[in-house]
Amino acid sequence: KHEFSDTIKAILWAGLFAILIRTFLIEPFHIPSDSMIPNLFVGDHLFVSKTSYGYSRQSFPFSLPLVKNRIFETMPKAGDVIVFKKIKGHPDNYIKRLIGLPGDKIQMKNGILHINGTALKREFIEKFYIINLPYSLRKSDSLTINTVTGQVLTVIDTKKLYLNGRQLKDSQYTIVYKNTKNFQGEAIELNKYKQTLPNGKSFEILEISDNEIADNTKEYIVPEDHFFMMGDNRDMSEDSRFLNEVGYIHTQK
Secondary structure, X not given: OHHHHHHHHHHHHHHHHHHHHHHHOEEEEEOOOOOOOOOOOOOOEEEEEOOOOOEOHHHOHHHOOOOOOOEOOOOOOOOOEEEEEOOOOOOOEEEXXXXXXXXXXXXXXXXXXXXXXXXXXXXXXXEEEEEEEEHHHOOOOOEEEEOOOOOEEEEEOOOEEEEOOEEEOHHHEEEEEXXXXXXXXXXXEEEEEEEEOOOOOEEEEEEOOOOOOOOOOOOXXXXXXXXXXXXXXXXXXXXXXXXXXXXXXXXXX
């Protein structure tokens, strides 16, 4: 009985310790989508700091309303990558990059990001490919398939990838497995750029083209106590540009 009791106590203490760490220090996070490629990839696992910007109700398990407003608050900087929940009670976490602070004016014009009326510098690096393969092939060491768009993909020993006979460098592609019925595979070609924000923060972004659905937008004026978030994979990201889906992110909630 003593051994069983000690085991139960050890489990309870371990669980309490884990909850405290997850609530106040770090929380594990899994990258669910391709919106942050080429900097975060589908399936990546990382630890998110809970101390960086203070604590709100979203910091606690099940979003318990233990605090009314954010406490021990520290303002993030433009360019920070942040995990957040949508305003309208959506249970899923999002991970995007902070682009606009309260009062900033944000607009996309022909694929170019403008902040407060200034077009941001964007330097071309190289072509990049998102290789979407059927989930059934995830354990294949070597394969050759014809994609839905007529491309030929060849993988050799999981180390070398060829697209239409041309070998791609490791920095030029990522493979994402899709569990979609009758999916044949595809290779999406994008342009990789180095983006520099007004504060000097630089990072890599992807663009399919400069004429996609959110490449020409109205001017957004970030409200007080809100942020404007965007994914680094600009044409494959649901972010603050879509006001009815994500919109501005409240700094206190």
